[in-house]
Amino acid sequence: MIQLFLINLIAFADPEIASENLSKGMVLVPAGQYLPLYRSTDQQASWVPAFKLDRYPVTNAEFLEFVKASGNWRKSAVPALFADEHYLSHWANDLEPNPEGIDQLQSPVTHISWFAAKAYCASKGKRLPTVAEWERAAQIGFSQFDGHNEAGFYDKLLAWYGKPTPQVLPAVGLSKSNVLGIYDMHGLVWEWTQDFQSALVTGESRGDSAIERTLFCGGGAVGASDFKNYAAFMRFAYRSSLQANYAVASLGCRCAEGVEDEN
Amino acid sequence: MFRKSMLSLGIMFTWFALAQEPMSTEKAVLTHAPDVPPAITRTQPAKVVVEVETTEVIKRLADGVDYTFWTFGGKVPGPFIRVREGDLVEFHLSNHPNSKMPHNIDLHAVTGPGGGAASSFTTPGHSSQFSFKARNPGLYVYHCATAPVGMHIANGMYGLILVQPEVPMPAVDREYYVMQSEFYTEGAYGEEGLQPFSMKKALTEIPDYVVFNGSVGALAGDNAITANVGETVRLYVGNGGPNLISSFHLIGEIFDSVYTEGGVLANQHQVQTTLVPAGGSAIAEFKLEVPGTFILVDHSIFRAFNKGAIGMLKVSGPEDLTVYSGKQADTVYLAEGGAIQTVPAADKPELPTTMTKSEKLAFGDRLYKANCLACHQSEGQGIPAAFPPLAKSDFITVDDERTIGVVVNGLQGEITVNNHKFNSVMPAMQLTDLEIASVLTFVKNSWGNTGGEITSDQVAKVRAKPAANTQPQEH
Numbered sequence: 001m002i003q004l005f006l007i008n009l010i011a012f013a014d015p016e017i018a019s020e021n022l023s024k025g026m027v028l029v030p031a032g033q034y035l036p037l038y039r040s041t042d043q044q045a046s047w048v049p050a051f052k053l054d055r056y057p058v059t060n061a062e063f064l065e066f067v068k069a070s071g072n073w074r075k076s077a078v079p080a081l082f083a084d085e086h087y088l089s090h091w092a093n094d095l096e097p098n099p100e101g102i103d104q105l106q107s108p109v110t111h112i113s114w115f116a117a118k119a120y121c122a123s124k125g126k127r128l129p130t131v132a133e134w135e136r137a138a139q140i141g142f143s144q145f146d147g148h149n150e151a152g153f154y155d156k157l158l159a160w161y162g163k164p165t166p167q168v169l170p171a172v173g174l175s176k177s178n179v180l181g182i183y184d185m186h187g188l189v190w191e192w193t194q195d196f197q198s199a200l201v202t203g204e205s206r207g208d209s210a211i212e213r214t215l216f217c218g219g220g221a222v223g224a225s226d227f228k229n230y231a232a233f234m235r236f237a238y239r240s241s242l243q244a245n246y247a248v249a250s251l252g253c254r255c256a257e258g259v260e261d262e263n
Numbered sequence: 264m265f266r267k268s269m270l271s272l273g274i275m276f277t278w279f280a281l282a283q284e285p286m287s288t289e290k291a292v293l294t295h296a297p298d299v300p301p302a303i304t305r306t307q308p309a310k311v312v313v314e315v316e317t318t319e320v321i322k323r324l325a326d327g328v329d330y331t332f333w334t335f336g337g338k339v340p341g342p343f344i345r346v347r348e349g350d351l352v353e354f355h356l357s358n359h360p361n362s363k364m365p366h367n368i369d370l371h372a373v374t375g376p377g378g379g380a381a382s383s384f385t386t387p388g389h390s391s392q393f394s395f396k397a398r399n400p401g402l403y404v405y406h407c408a409t410a411p412v413g414m415h416i417a418n419g420m421y422g423l424i425l426v427q428p429e430v431p432m433p434a435v436d437r438e439y440y441v442m443q444s445e446f447y448t449e450g451a452y453g454e455e456g457l458q459p460f461s462m463k464k465a466l467t468e469i470p471d472y473v474v475f476n477g478s479v480g481a482l483a484g485d486n487a488i489t490a491n492v493g494e495t496v497r498l499y500v501g502n503g504g505p506n507l508i509s510s511f512h513l514i515g516e517i518f519d520s521v522y523t524e525g526g527v528l529a530n531q532h533q534v535q536t537t538l539v540p541a542g543g544s545a546i547a548e549f550k551l552e553v554p555g556t557f558i559l560v561d562h563s564i565f566r567a568f569n570k571g572a573i574g575m576l577k578v579s580g581p582e583d584l585t586v587y588s589g590k591q592a593d594t595v596y597l598a599e600g601g602a603i604q605t606v607p608a609a610d611k612p613e614l615p616t617t618m619t620k621s622e623k624l625a626f627g628d629r630l631y632k633a634n635c636l637a638c639h640q641s642e643g644q645g646i647p648a649a650f651p652p653l654a655k656s657d658f659i660t661v662d663d664e665r666t667i668g669v670v671v672n673g674l675q676g677e678i679t680v681n682n683h684k685f686n687s688v689m690p691a692m693q694l695t696d697l698e699i700a701s702v703l704t705f706v707k708n709s710w711g712n713t714g715g716e717i718t719s720d721q722v723a724k725v726r727a728k729p730a731a732n733t734q735p736q737e738h
Contacts, residue, residue, distance in 0.1 A: 086360065086388050089360075154462070155462070155463075158459075158460065158462055159459055160363075161363060161364065161414070161460075162331045162418075162459040162460050163331060164319045164320065164321060164331060164361065164363070165319075165361050165362075165363050190363075230411045230413075230414055230462055233410045233411035234364065234410075234411065234414075236410065237364075237365060237409050237410040237411070238364065238365055238386075240384075241365030241384050241385065241386040241409075242386055243386075246386055246388075246389070247388075248360075248386055248387050248388055249360050249361055249362075249387055249388060250363050250387070
């Protein structure tokens with residue numbers, strides 16, 4: 001806890017990091033611990049090295065530029081192997097994101113497959129965040145660094161799940177950012193992660209066999225670290241329902257970049 | 264050698280396949296509560312295709328109160344599924360593209376890990392298919408089992424599947440589907456607007472709403488279930504929970520048989536209240552002897568009267584007074600040493616001793632509202648079968664003296680008004696002669712009655728007479 005707090009102070013105090021935060025629309029998330037919702041008994045917390053994360057989810061306007069630049073990712077051209085028939089189904093056509101009478105250019109892009117999201121980030125010289133990175137950024141509160149300690153933090157997150165998806169999503173950046181200045185981690189769309197299907201894999205194959213892998217009913221609670229974090233249950237359940245070629249109505253992405261291992 | 268045995272095996276298989284009746288395929292009839300699909304009359308197993316869609320929709324939870332329900336088939340509870348023991352069920356679960364959440368289905372009727380949950384786990388905009396053999400007859404709950412399961416159930420994702428036993432249950436006249444569940448809202452009971460789910464209340468298991476069939480009033484008033492006297496009714500009762508156990512009770516009826524916990528044995532008779540566990544069911548049967556409105560409640564009674572757990576069964580048909588008489592007497596009860604209670608004279612304003620007809624009409628109007636309206640209603644229309652009408656009443660026009668006598672002395676026993684029989688009680692009214700003259704003058708000049716005027720003297724004359732003519736005869 002104290003360690004996190006110190007890192008937080010440093011992140012704000014360091015002018016170099018602060019200026020870095022403003023460049024390229026990305027925010028530096030300092031290195032720190034992340035406590036996975038599902039973990040093996042001997043693994044308590046993961047160390048997540050510092051990384052940069054997009055301030056906003058990718059918008060339809062941004063995705064349009066990408067589609068224009070690479071012909072393969074047009075609706076009419078993409079192979080089913082890389083994106084199912086829902087791919088960009090909310091767009092009027094290949095190069096027109098706005099159906100008649102609707103302006104959704106500044107709304108987050110959805111209906112994109114994992115392959116498409118990955119390709120988009122690659123085109124920007126970035127990559128998708130890992131589950132650990134995404135979850136670490138998602139734990140950052142709106143008024144203090146550690147959202148766990150923020151009053152009403154989980155209630156705020158849960159409120160989103162109680163509302164049906166609107167026909168047209170709101171523009172990005174309209175809600176309050178977290179203390180690092182990252183917007184819309186919660187309450188707008190789900191987001192792709194690099195290793196979305198690996199929630200229950202520890203890398204130790206013999207250990208894996210003892211883990212209750214089903215996220216259903218009683219099994220969903222076995223091995224969870226925080227039973228009150230319903231929002232996290234939702235995310236893990238959601239991710240594990242996906243395949244890489246699925247394009248889904250409320251699923252978008254944002255990109256990340258390593259700090260140490262940039263090449 | 265090898266080839267030969269393969270050949271004979273092949274022949275055996277062919278013979279086996281021919282000897283077996285080919286399994287027929289049918290699409291399951293699904294119904295929304297309180298309806299139940301028709302009984303299956305087949306005597307052989309079939310392949311039954313069940314198609315269910317999951318959606319997330321805003322709907323009414325109570326008057327003025329909305330909630331975002333997660334549903335099977337667009338409503339809470341989900342559709343009633345009916346199959347037969349031995350059937351091969353091919354289940355298709357489709358998750359609407361606009362859903363925010365992945366969903367699945369865990370049918371307690373399925374033998375296998377997760378009850379089908381893993382195989383039916385479905386992202387928005389996708390469909391899953393799995394099959395199971397309906398091995399175990401009984402009435403089973405199904406629900407969504409996507410993590411966090413509690414919230415998926417709390418938001419409305421449950422329903423019932425009946426696996427009809429090979430030896431069918433006895434035929435009944437009517438079958439209904441009733442499912443209890445509770446809702447945990449941020450706002451207190453009745454607080455208007457779209458109410459979000461309250462995780463805090465769900466964790467502490469203190470719901471603001473406990474309802475039958477998904478919302479307050481879903482089984483009451485115009486939505487009541489109905490039957491006729493002489494019919495036998497079977498209720499398929501489920502409890503979606505997520506937390507509470509139901510003390511299921513039908514006021515004014517005794518369950519002739521209960522298949523406790525939704526098994527196939529009518530193992531208990533003469534049951535007043537049966538427990539229905541969360542994630543469980545019960546089947547209750549009863550024959551109806553008398554007409555009237557019978558109230559279904561969770562007899563954990565504050566849930567019924569304060570949280571919505573009320574349903575109605577309206578039964579029509581002839582009365583049987585040997586079974587139930589209705590109210591036979593309502594007499595004044597005087598506690599020992601008591602006396603007729605009267606309002607102290609000092610509290611009463613001074614009244615004039617005589618009035619003109621128009622003064623009486625205005626005075627009578629006020630008196631009517633204070634003394635008569637509760638039973639005889641605002642337009643004198645009365646309440647059918649309970650309180651006779653005063654509007655266009657043939658009882659009033661016939662005999663003023665008798666009419667005055669009813670108000671002065673009260674009336675009980677059977678009378679006929681406008682060709683309808685009434686058998687109830689009217690108490691003697693504690694009104695002065697002028698007050699009675701005024702209210703009756705008002706009544707005689709209202710709602711299509713024939714007009715006229717009653718005087719204080721007429722009232723005084725009736726009051727002076729013995730009251731025997733308006734009291735029921737002693738036997």
